[in-house]
Amino acid sequence: MLKLEGLNTHYGKSHVLQGVDLKVGDGESVALLGRNGVGKTTTLRSIMGLTPPSSGAVTFGDTRTDQIEPHLIPRLGLGYVPQGRRIFSNLTVFENLCIGLNRPPTEDELDEIYQQFPILKERTTQAGGTLSGGEQQMLAIARCLVMKSKMLLMDEPTEGIMPKLVATLRNKIRAVNASGISVLLVEQNFVMALAVCTRIYIMEKGVICYEGSSHDLRENPDIAHRYLGVAIESS
């Protein structure tokens, strides 16, 4: 479904992504892990065309997304939940859901969303900026779902979220994935990534240095310790 081949991205003279190869299949949930500043967010930004790659290819379905305008990429079914939620704070919950649809959502579409995220129904006329961090995160995911995204790119969804909401959010992301939507999750929260995703990529200094299943990573705690500095027992 999503394929990155030899992706190189620069910020000025700084060579951030150095030949990244990555694949996410239909309905798959994949995590991209790594320490701060290794290029995880840049990978997602390059996929979405926000930081265009200097070479390499990004293919979503049959389309080379690195060759089209960034605003056309979400229309292909690639939903992006950026770091820090990034909903439109002056628009209400309902208006945030309308955004990107070019029409008001139908009753059925709203029911589907509200079933998955009941809290949003209670907040429907509330300004997005007044929601809690976890609610904003759910709204950002819901916005992608209402647009019928086939795949979600999520950048650290648990960052700054109350610990008791992390489990809720984890279950929501699992449910989204179970409904057939692929997920590419960038996370610092190692436990969350292992709980949600079946396959893991680890990144170091702009290069993918490890690829394997969540199961393998659990079985080899030294890998997590070497690349991420976390002890697997802590999970």
Next chain:
Amino acid sequence: MKTLQNLEPLQILGLIGALFFLTAPITIPLVANDFWVSIVAEIMIWGLFAASANLLFGYTGLLSFGQAVYFGMGAYGVALSIDIFGFSFWPAVLVGIAVATVTAFITGIFAARLTWHYFAIITVVFSLIFFFITVGWYDVTGGDDGLPFTLPPVFKAGGFEVSLLDLTFQYYFILAVVAGCFALMHMLLKSPLGFAFIAVRENASRAGLVGYNPYMIRLVSFVFAGFFAGVSGVLFALFSRSASAHFLFWTVSGEGVVWMIVGGAGTLFGPVLGAAFLIIVREELSLYWEHYLLVVGVIVILFVTYAPQGIMGLLKSALDRIFKREREAANSVPTVGEAVAKEGPES
């Protein structure tokens, strides 16, 4: 359907405002000079003009000093259609609106690529270009002297004729057109396209992440703003029976911006309030002091510094405070002392 009791305080004020505009030609002569009916009509026209600047700045985040171009194009579209081409009323009105909208589209192709001060500068430049063309093309436009024309009837059948020369009809004609424009603007702003304007204002690249092309959204907003400015220009030409190059100068756009800011940017009716307040200040002060603009300047500085949300923001917070207090009073359980004072001691 909302009943009167269910209305928010601001909606009740809106209803009172609507009632005032609907009855002004009857009520104003009872308490003031007839001249004020014309001032109210002028306020509606300039309010629509300021609202066009508000659509760009308040909703899409683009500060335009070029709305006078489309105002002037609307005015000249009508004036030239009637004076040179001999068009009747409605075709001339349509030409005026079309010329303004097409001009907004053509200039918008360039302007919508820019944001912030670059956008503001290019709109000033457009204003200057069109102003100097209009001044220089004196034979056709009448330059700064203006191009007066004779009003054709709005409707004519046999011996029956309706014309804007009837000042009451003119007032209601302006009211109907301005109200129609505000209804259209309201629908636009409550549609997904209106939400997209706000999304682009908040963060253009974030709007791109939900599939909007920020350039196209800015262009669409620019064209709509040009359309509304054009309609106000058409109305002003019909109201003053002339068009003048003066109305294309960027300072006219600046006035629109000032009315919008004083009234409350990002609110539908704020610009009308701003226009009303400052036009009334102008009319009253100019009788006594030729440098009345100094006072206007001080008012603007005070608003920008202490009430950046404008008159609308002040009204809203005042009403919220009053009604919240009333609601709290209604919901509160009386203290023993209050109950005793009201009911008398239990026997």
